[in-house]
Amino acid sequence: MKIKLIILSVVVVLLLLSYKWTSEPSETVGLVVIGAGASGMSAALEAEAAGVKVILLEKMPYVGGNTVRATAGMNAVSTDAQSEAGIVDDVGTFVSDILESGHSEGNPRMIEIMANESAFALDWLTEKGADLSDVGILAGHSIPRTHRPSGGQPVGGEIVSVLKGAIQSSTVDLRLEHKAVQILVDQNHEISGVGVVDKTGRKYTINAKKVIIATGGFGGSPEVFVYYNQKLKGYHTTNSPSATGDFIGLVENLGVQLVDMSYIQTHPTVSLEYGVLITEAIRGNGGILINSSGKRFANEMKNRDYLSEDLLSQPDKEVYLLFNEKVRESLAASDDYIDMDLILSAPDVETLANALRIDTQNLSETLDRYNGFVESQVDLDFGRRSLTVILDEGPFYAVRVTPAVHYCMGGILIDEQARVIDENGKPITGLYASGEATGGIHGLNRLGGNSLLDAIVFGRIAGRSAGE
Numbered sequence: 001m002k003i004k005l006i007i008l009s010v011v012v013v014l015l016l017l018s019y020k021w022t023s024e025p026s027e028t029v030g031l032v033v034i035g036a037g038a039s040g041m042s043a044a045l046e047a048e049a050a051g052v053k054v055i056l057l058e059k060m061p062y063v064g065g066n067t068v069r070a071t072a073g074m075n076a077v078s079t080d081a082q083s084e085a086g087i088v089d090d091v092g093t094f095v096s097d098i099l100e101s102g103h104s105e106g107n108p109r110m111i112e113i114m115a116n117e118s119a120f121a122l123d124w125l126t127e128k129g130a131d132l133s134d135v136g137i138l139a140g141h142s143i144p145r146t147h148r149p150s151g152g153q154p155v156g157g158e159i160v161s162v163l164k165g166a167i168q169s170s171t172v173d174l175r176l177e178h179k180a181v182q183i184l185v186d187q188n189h190e191i192s193g194v195g196v197v198d199k200t201g202r203k204y205t206i207n208a209k210k211v212i213i214a215t216g217g218f219g220g221s222p223e224v225f226v227y228y229n230q231k232l233k234g235y236h237t238t239n240s241p242s243a244t245g246d247f248i249g250l251v252e253n254l255g256v257q258l259v260d261m262s263y264i265q266t267h268p269t270v271s272l273e274y275g276v277l278i279t280e281a282i283r284g285n286g287g288i289l290i291n292s293s294g295k296r297f298a299n300e301m302k303n304r305d306y307l308s309e310d311l312l313s314q315p316d317k318e319v320y321l322l323f324n325e326k327v328r329e330s331l332a333a334s335d336d337y338i339d340m341d342l343i344l345s346a347p348d349v350e351t352l353a354n355a356l357r358i359d360t361q362n363l364s365e366t367l368d369r370y371n372g373f374v375e376s377q378v379d380l381d382f383g384r385r386s387l388t389v390i391l392d393e394g395p396f397y398a399v400r401v402t403p404a405v406h407y408c409m410g411g412i413l414i415d416e417q418a419r420v421i422d423e424n425g426k427p428i429t430g431l432y433a434s435g436e437a438t439g440g441i442h443g444l445n446r447l448g449g450n451s452l453l454d455a456i457v458f459g460r461i462a463g464r465s466a467g468e
Helices: 002-022 038-049 080-084 091-101 108-127 155-168 222-228 246-250 304-312 325-330 333-339 349-356 360-376 450-467
Strands: 026-028 031-034 054-058 134-136 146-148 173-176 178-185 191-198 203-207 210-213 264-271 288-291 319-324 344-346 396-408 411-413 419-421 427-433
Touching: 031 038, 031 191, 031 450, 038 054, 038 155, 038 210, 038 450, 054 178, 080 134, 091 108, 108 155, 108 450, 146 155, 155 450, 178 246, 191 210, 191 427, 210 450, 222 396, 264 304, 288 360, 304 396, 319 325, 325 333, 325 396, 333 396, 344 349, 349 360, 349 396, 411 419, 427 450
Parallel strands: 026 203, 031 054, 031 210, 054 173, 210 427
Antiparallel strands: 134 146, 178 191, 191 203, 264 396, 288 319, 319 396, 344 396, 419 427
């Protein structure tokens, strides 16, 4: 009898131990933010400022996502930096540029919000210590409004560093290498929490009535972007490996509207050999594009989708971005490409032409003709409006470029409060989204410099909405 009792007791203990090991531990918090890029960190900070207890999940061992790769800048209108440079701009002009870039398929109301909030978003970052004092122009813009650090340094690292510092100084609970694998709902189909797996494989649950999805897009996964757009098969990508479209699986069973998923932007100037994005700011500051014959073939400041088509129509699809020392000195970001040995340099036009195996006379004539356009401020060939630098003095620089997948305009449909919209057109209580995980804002093509603006503006809106 005693032996049976002992055996029974051992079995019960083992069952209890087994239950405790296999069950998922849980905790409770006011808000879970999924993704620690610019949008997720902005959302977490705004919610925390409203007094909400926040857990910020990031599947990678670092924060930043695609944001850290951003180079050209962040758009904003009617800013102090513009005023100091004598630049006159307004929201209406900015909205028009965005709508034109998106082939009039963008959401006018969401675009207006983004434009109206742009100066506030810039000031918010500046107050936290960001240097966004340099202003330049990118393709598709009618006015210089793209802000970046002084000297033209890359903008992404600056913004990520500032937001990371703010997160570390806050009460936000940042958890790196903790991946959200499921958004949980209760029996009433209301948001109840998030299922998480940490770097050790341990599963646990965070109970929360509010969740913000800020996981970024899916441009880092060829399998996913080709699924939504077959034309992009074989394309390289500028995206971080973290941009795998996690939001798609997270909302799969929640009845969420996904919109514009086939609208995927290619960036026209990406290093052919290494897949490194060559910032649009080089063209904005005076660089030009030439083909293998040494001829210009397009307005270098056209919208990204049109310019990508122009590049791919050139003989052998072989195209070079060309600039000189004046342009390099105006944009510190170009030094990064030189340090990476992506760019070929030459003291004069003849040496450059020989290195590129381009007819010297053709290249010389192209530069002479273009320089004449800069002097007259009229591009008779392609109608380029931004004509700022005469390319007559070396050293000269060139890099072979090709289009690559850059940004996903499609994603989760949200409203003006960044609430996620269901298949019936109604907001899902407690569920919000922001940044590249969302869709329906930009239209067919995104205006350069708007990815960061979108991320910050709607990240802040999502955080404030969740904090109410």
